[in-house]
Amino acid sequence: MIYLDNNATTPVDPEVYDAVFSSLKRDIGNPSSSHAAGLRARETIARGRAQVAELIGCGPEEIVFTSGGTESNNLSILGTALRQEKGHIITSAIEHPSVLNACRHLESLGYSVTYAPADADGFVSVDAIRKAVRRDTLLITVMHANNETGVIQPVAEIGGIAQEQAIAFHTDAAQSVGKMPFSVSDAPVSLMTLVSHKFYGPKGIGALYVRKETPLTPILFGAGHEQGLRPGTENVAGIVGMGKACQIALRDMKLRISHTRGLRDLLFSVLKEKIPGVSLNGHAAHRLPNTLSIRFPGIRALDLIERLKDSVAASAGSACHAGRDVPSAVLKAMGLTDDDALSSVRLSVGKDNTEEEVREAAGIISLAAAALGSGQ
Ligand SMILES: Cc1ncc(COP(=O)(O)O)c(C=O)c1O
Numbered sequence: 001m002i003y004l005d006n007n008a009t010t011p012v013d014p015e016v017y018d019a020v021f022s023s024l025k026r027d028i029g030n031p032s033s034s035h036a037a038g039l040r041a042r043e044t045i046a047r048g049r050a051q052v053a054e055l056i057g058c059g060p061e062e063i064v065f066t067s068g069g070t071e072s073n074n075l076s077i078l079g080t081a082l083r084q085e086k087g088h089i090i091t092s093a094i095e096h097p098s099v100l101n102a103c104r105h106l107e108s109l110g111y112s113v114t115y116a117p118a119d120a121d122g123f124v125s126v127d128a129i130r131k132a133v134r135r136d137t138l139l140i141t142v143m144h145a146n147n148e149t150g151v152i153q154p155v156a157e158i159g160g161i162a163q164e165q166a167i168a169f170h171t172d173a174a175q176s177v178g179k180m181p182f183s184v185s186d187a188p189v190s191l192m193t194l195v196s197h198k199f200y201g202p203k204g205i206g207a208l209y210v211r212k213e214t215p216l217t218p219i220l221f222g223a224g225h226e227q228g229l230r231p232g233t234e235n236v237a238g239i240v241g242m243g244k245a246c247q248i249a250l251r252d253m254k255l256r257i258s259h260t261r262g263l264r265d266l267l268f269s270v271l272k273e274k275i276p277g278v279s280l281n282g283h284a285a286h287r288l289p290n291t292l293s294i295r296f297p298g299i300r301a302l303d304l305i306e307r308l309k310d311s312v313a314a315s316a317g318s319a320c321h322a323g324r325d326v327p328s329a330v331l332k333a334m335g336l337t338d339d340d341a342l343s344s345v346r347l348s349v350g351k352d353n354t355e356e357e358v359r360e361a362a363g364i365i366s367l368a369a370a371a372l373g374s375g376q
């Protein structure tokens with residue numbers, strides 16, 4: 001199996017695995033306990049927090065550990081909105097479901113939400129966001145890099161609009177942090193979502209960057225962990241793993257970018273050569289170095305993925321509901337027809353892929369696509 005689905009999740013780095021395993025054995029105490037075992041676990045968490053903070057250039061006290069991207073996004077959106085009884089939120093049509101469905105939940109409670117459109121290149125419209133701002137807008141939330149197309153969003157400009165109007169700005173950086181340099185000084189963000197398993201850390205652990213003095217209310221209730229924002233005994237080994245993954249990402253960033261970009265471009269050029277009519281979704285330059293969203297003319301992505309399932313791990317730009325394929329909301333928002341969206345496949349390479357694997361995968365994919373009648 002050649003694994004080309006690194007935007008869904010990444011394999012755990014061996015250095016991360018060793019660090020997690022040692023922590024599971026060593027950190028036996030509850031970090032809230034006052035005895036030596038508790039103190040040791042607290043120190044372990046502090047080290048992990050410092051490593052996460054270093055990757056994004058913030059203070060360790062600005063990091064709140066969560067269970068992952070879904071929770072960080074929900075905490076940002078609900079935790080900002082629920083401080084008031086009503087209000088307005090601006091987001092985009094191409095967000096992850098953990099943002100869109102949190103916004104829809106707020107609509108059901110009487111809040112209003114504007115979903116800014118995206119253009120054909122996959123960029124969220126800055127102009128639409130500027131025009132959507134109202135007196136009661138309490139939050140703007142727009143992702144940094146899109147999970148399907150990899151397109152990098154103009155978050156510095158969008159954050160600038162929020163800053164001018166003294167509105168909180170959240171960005172879901174689940175797909176970008178660890179894959180490309182991105183620090184809290186690159187955009188005026190109040191809140192930023194980070195996800196460990198997208199950059200070779202363990203699953204089930206994430207973080208939320210909360211800029212100092214950003215008003216936020218918890219969405220879970222319990223004891224006072226994580227500055228009262230996220231109660232519950234900390235996932236100590238998960239934090240160790242995420243911290244280690246951040247440390248390695250910082251160390252290996254340049255190498256990872258050039259390696260993945262080279263493989264991604266090779267994959268696309270071989271596929272284009274072998275299958276007539278294959279085309280790219282989203283802007284060719286302003287995207288993550290590892291992501292390829294492509295249309296295979298004349299076939300259904302789900303049929304291709306089914307054929308590939310034991311040899312190449314890829315993902316459809318669409319979600320499958322009860323056997324029906326539903327065109328991707330992201331690709332539809334970019335103006336693709338249902339047929340084009342349904343024929344799109346996401347291939348996302350990672351640091352562990354090799355040139356040999358990519359060439360082999362391109363061969364397997366093109367044979368499968370040809371068997372399904374693509375490009376004929
Ligand atoms: C952009 C984006 N946001 C949020 C998430 C949710 O992360 P998790 O599954 O860890 O909750 C993902 C994961 O697919 C993602 O790609």
